[in-house]
Amino acid sequence: MKKSLLFTLFLVSGFGAYAQETFPVNGVHDKRPDLYVFTHATIVVNAETVLQNATMVIRDKKIESVGTAVQIPQGAVVTDLKGKFIYPAFIDAFTSYGLPEIKVGGRNFRATPQFLSNKKGAYNWNEAIVPEYDATKYFQVDEKKANDLRKLGFGSVNVVNRDGIARGASALVNLANGKENEAMLSGQASSNYSFNKGTSSQDYPSALMGCIALLRQTYYDARWYKANNGKVEYNISLDELNKQQSIPQVFEVDNVLDILRADKIGDEFGVQYIFKSGGDEYKRLDKVKATNGALIVPLNFPKPYEVEDPYEAMQINLSQLKNWELAPTNPAQLEKAGIKFAITSADGQDFWDNLRKAIEFGLSEKQALKSLTQVPAELLKVDDKVGSLKAGMYANFIITSSDLFKKDNLILENWVQGQRLVVTDAGQADLRGVYDLKIEGVPLIKLTINGKNAFTNEYSVQADTVKAKPAISRLNDMVNLNFTLKNVLKGNVALSGYISGKEPLQLKGTAVLSDGNSVAWVADWKEAAKDVQKKDETKSDLSSGTVTYPFIAFGFKDQPKAEKILIKNTTVWTNEKDGKLENTDVLIDAGKIIQIGKKLSVAGAKEIDGTGKHLTAGIIDEHSHIAISRGVNESAQSVTSEVRIGDVINSEDINIYRQLAGGVTSSHLLHGSANAIGGQTQLIKLRWGKSPEELKFENSDGFIKFALGENVKQSNWGENQRTRFPQTRMGVEQVLVDAFQRAKEYQKQQDSFNKSKAGLAPRKDLELDALVEILNKKRFITCHSYVQSEINMLMHVADSMGFKVNTFTHILEGYKVADKMKAHGAAGSTFSDWWAYKMEVKDAIPYNGAIMHSTGLLVAFNSDDAEMARRLNQEAAKAVKYGNVSEEEAWKFVTLNPAKMLHIDNRVGSIKVGKDADVVLWSNNPLSVYAKAEKTIVDGIVYFDIEQDKQMQADVKAERARLIQKMIDAKTKGEKTQKPMREQAFDYHCDSEYHFGGAEADTDYNYRYGLEHKENQH
Structure with a gap:
């Protein structure tokens, strides 16, 4: 029996309407055989196989046969599809289709703190850890949303809970109409994660580094739970997390740097994540490829901004402008790099317009089809069920009027589990x-x-x-x-x-x-009508700029390399016993200082005339908060030694470049001062353009931030913040004593088990691990401090508990207790002349640094401020003004002395043969307000050059002008636009708080004032 493409209404309504096998029927049973045949079609079996004039047989929801010589079984409904195409239906590996809507917000951070979970039952202690979530228990068919997805060509989707850090198991469902039992293709399709705590009303975690620490601790807890077979406690969450380790692991991230952060966690625990990305992988393509992770990529290409108004155009930074231009190239660049990726409809609108735009910008049609069918099926391990048109697989396919990716192609029908769903009525009259x-x-x-x-x-x-x-x-x-x-x-x-x-x-x-x-x-x-309204079709402007490293203003198109450099005839501030050397040459090669002398001549070296100039070691900022993503304080608890600044380095921070322009070559990135024991710090070199991991100062000792005073006891946090212990300075002491007592007992327990291997394995505690490192002299303390009484208190606690305080930072009353600090063995890193900005610094004096120095203490000046760090050379000069410190000793306050505090003086801090070539060539005496850093060199690489900077400023202006004009042209051609939206971010200080959902929640870039501070000002 033959029928046209337009089946009768009776048959259409009857498809899939029979009852499920296990359900009773109230009435007469209607179990007719589902047997359909499609003939004379172009059948795209998969991206590699296309059959012309082919036939496909469908029986009982599945494909029975497909080919060019298929026998048509008797009793089948036969449809002639001559001139039409059949493709596998698309698979979306990341949706929230059919799940209850998530109520955004979480707890108001101004409310009373909530430390523990309000969730009843034997679950994890933190509401953001919900691996017990099972999408199969919450999924409900949503015919309207299913229809919207079917119109796009999707036949099945992975249903993911997008709430929390460990989010539980998803379900793969078909988009057929009917009962949930019929739609469910497989439960436990993937285990899902993110760096977003979601709707959790608990305070912890309050920053990105806390999210990372919480997830790492959860993994360790799950291992401990499994090793002990749940004998210590019964924990539903940990039990479920362990069960899910054998299924695909999907990690949702917002941007390319988060891919690298998530991959580090995966490497630590032997997990290879599939990354649901933010669509900006092209910015660090080589690093993404090195993760070996597959991607689920959205087509969320930004619309051009309305930039005709010059003031509004100023709200958009260069990164936003460049991302608008380059985002459509992302899928093509992934394909070219050989990175496996699926395409998702999540996070984007205008799916088909953007898909065709991606093809226009270089994505092959073959890869596009693959990324919508085979790849998601393979990632979710259901490629034996969906994703291709082969015998035995589900009858999930679409019928199209033409080649799938042609602009005028229409999806006519979408068949899901053998159920026909009309997308476009091909039988209706043409009104044109x-x-x-x-x-x-x-x-x-x-x-x-x-x-x-x-x-x-x-x-x-x-x-x-x-x-x-x-x-x-x-x-x-x-x-x-x-x-x-x-x-x-x-x-x-x-x-x-x-x-x-x-x-x-x-x-x-x-x-x-x-x-x-x-x-x-x-x-x-x-x-017939002649379309009088039809305009000449205009193709997209495919010309595009280049990716820069980092992807903001003043980024490098090509990473600079180490050179053999000979700096001639300059004044060298050695910071060694030789003091200042006049008319001296310095040779740099392979990132090291090779030779110091007069009238050196070296073949093949790039010569720089230093006549009348000064060469110094690079400035080292002992106390900095630049280049940190989404929160400098994990402020929810009194002890957060488990969090690590090294997990959240932001390589895209314009402050790195600005501070290179001020002669800074290394920065010690500290946690804030919101808790008595804060997070682990990270020392970096300012290698502008490198990735977060490449910024880290290799083989340097680990440090940790402690704090005393007003910030710790929450003096200025508001009336609601009266529940977190401590609330007094006395309480701070008790927090410290308690923490180290617990650490000692923890180490004893660990040592005992490691020796005997008897009994239950002790739980690994990341918080206590860091404190044990302090006790074992493998991690060192830098402590935020002001008042002499508390300084004395911490030294007393340290002496009694068996550890040392390496550095007191701020230390504005250090002049009162310098002798005691010297006896303890502590150094002092202070401000040059800050005072009277809050109650606990009312006794601060500008002579503090000089007095501590005269007592024999190791003294440094630090910034704690992104702007001040660009002028630390001038801060050092204040030691000459306040206290008559010699120029050479004052210069050591920002070079050699912080190097000694950080235990890296064997590599940096002075100009000595064999040390790292981290040097700065100044136009004048570096302590002068007139001195400019003309060249800042790190590891023998020129990362800042004042002459090159002039050209880069001109390049930034030209690039902005080009992109703005291109956006105006795009709007003129009819593209939809968006209002300019300034990217909000912060320059952090010790007391900066961060809350998810706050001003910085939607960006990973530490821009200031949206336009990189007008981009041409350093």
Whole structure:
């Protein structure tokens, strides 16, 4: 029996309507065989295999056979698809289809703190850890959303809970209409993670580094739980997390740096994540490839900004402008790099427009189909069920009018589990054409109806004898038009009617005039329409800029390399016993200082004339908060030694470049001062353009931030913050004693088990591990401090518990206790001349540094401020003014002395043969306000050059101008636009708080004032 493509309504409504096997039927059973045959079609089996004039047989939801010589079984409903195409239906590996809506927000951070979970039951202590979530228990068929996805070509989707850090198991479902039991393709499709705590109302974690630490601790807890077979406690969350380790692991991230952060966690625990990305992988393509992880990539290409207004254009930074241009190239660049990726409809609009744009920008059609079918099926381990058109697989396929990726192609039908779902009614009459419109009592009107194709219901209409802008709508054979005919009739005319004849086409019905009278109307088709509204199609401007490292203003197109450099005839501040050397040469090669002397001559070296200039070791900032992503304080608990600044380095921070321009070569990135024991610090070299891991100062000792005083006891946190211990300075002491007592007991327990291997394995505690490192002299303390009483208190606690305080930072009352600090063995890193900015610094004096130095303490000046760090050379000069410290000793306050504090003086801090070539060439005495850093060299690489900077400023201006004009042109061509949106971020200080959902939550870039501070000011 043969049928046309348009099946009868009876058959269509009957497909898939029979009851499920396990469900009773109230009435007469209707279990007809689902047997359909499609002939003479172009069948795309998968991206590699295309069959011409082929046949496919569907029986009971599955493909029975497909090929060019298939026998048609008797009793089948046969459809001739000559000229049409069949493709596998798409698979979206990342959606929230069918799950309850997540209520955004979480706890108001101004509310009373919540330390523990409010969730009842034997679950994890933190609400953001919910591996017990099972999407199969919450999924409900949503026919409207399913229909929207089917129109795009999707037949099955992975249903993911997007709430929390460990999010539980997803479900793979088909998009058929019917019961949930029928739609469910597989449970436990993937285990899911993110760096977003979601709706959790607990305070912890309050920053990105806390999210990372919490996830790492959860993994260790799950291992401990498994090793002990749940004998210590029963924990549903840890039990479920362990069960899910054998299924695909999907990690949702916001940007490319988060991919690298998540991959580090995966490497630590032997997990290879699939990354649901943010769509900006092109920015660090080589690093993404090195993760070996597959991607699920959104097509969330940004719209051009409205930048005609120069003031509004200033709100957009260069990174935003460049991302608009380069984002559409992301899929093509992934394909070229050989990175496996699926495409998702998540996070984006205009799916098909963006997919075609990605193809226009270089993505092959073959890869596009693969990324929508085979790849997601493989990633979710269901490629034996969906993703191709092979015998035994589910009958999930789409029928198209033409080649899938052609602009005028239409998806006609989407079959899901053998259930036919009409997307575009190919049998409806084509309304396009020129008509004679006759309205009773009105002169003849020539009416033109245009549209993209015969099947769409999107039309443009023109009545060319009068000025009119008709509105038209259509539902099957019903038609409505509404317009005003000036000079013919007064007011509005509403036509409602139907298609009364199709050969030739005729429309007729009733017109309601503006006076309320109803009259008859008829429109007779005369000829095919010439689309008078059709404009010449304009292709996208495929020319594009280049990726820079980092992807912000002043980034390098090509990473600079180490050179053999000979700096001639300059004044060298050695910071060694030789002091200052006049008219001296310094040779740098392979990142090291090779030779120091006079009148050196070296073949192949790049010579720099240093006459009248000064060469110094690079400035080392002992206390910095630059280059940190999404929070400098994990402020929710009194002890957060488990968190690590090294996990959240932001290599895209413009402050790195600015501080290179101020002669800084290394920065010690500290946790804030919100807790008595804060997070682990990270020392970096300012290698502008390198990735976060490449910024880290190799083989340097680990440090940790402690704090005392007002910030710790929450003096200025508001009335609601009166529950977290400690609330007094006395309480701070008890927190410290308690923490180290616990650490000692923890180490004893660990040592005992490691020796005997008897009994239950002790739980690994990341918080206590860091404190044990302090006790074992493998991690060192830098402590935020002001008041002498607390300084004495911490030294007393340290002496009694068996550890040392390496550095007191800020230490504005250090001059009062310098002798005791010297006896303890502590150094002092202070401000040059800050005072009177809060109560606990009322006794601060500008002579503090000089007095501590005269007592024999190791003294440094630090910034704690992104702007001050660019002028630390001038801060050092204040030691000469306040206390008559010699120039050479004052210079050591920002070079050699911080190097000694950080235990890296064997490599940096002075100019000595064999040390790292971290040097700065100054235009004048470096302590002078007139001195400029002309060249800042790190590891023998020139990362800042004052002459090159002038060219880079000009390049930034030119690039902005080019991109702004390109956006204006795009708007002129009809592209949808968006309002300029300034990217909000912070320059952090010790007391900066960060809360998820706050101003910085949507960006990973530490821009200031949106335009990188006008981008041309350093």
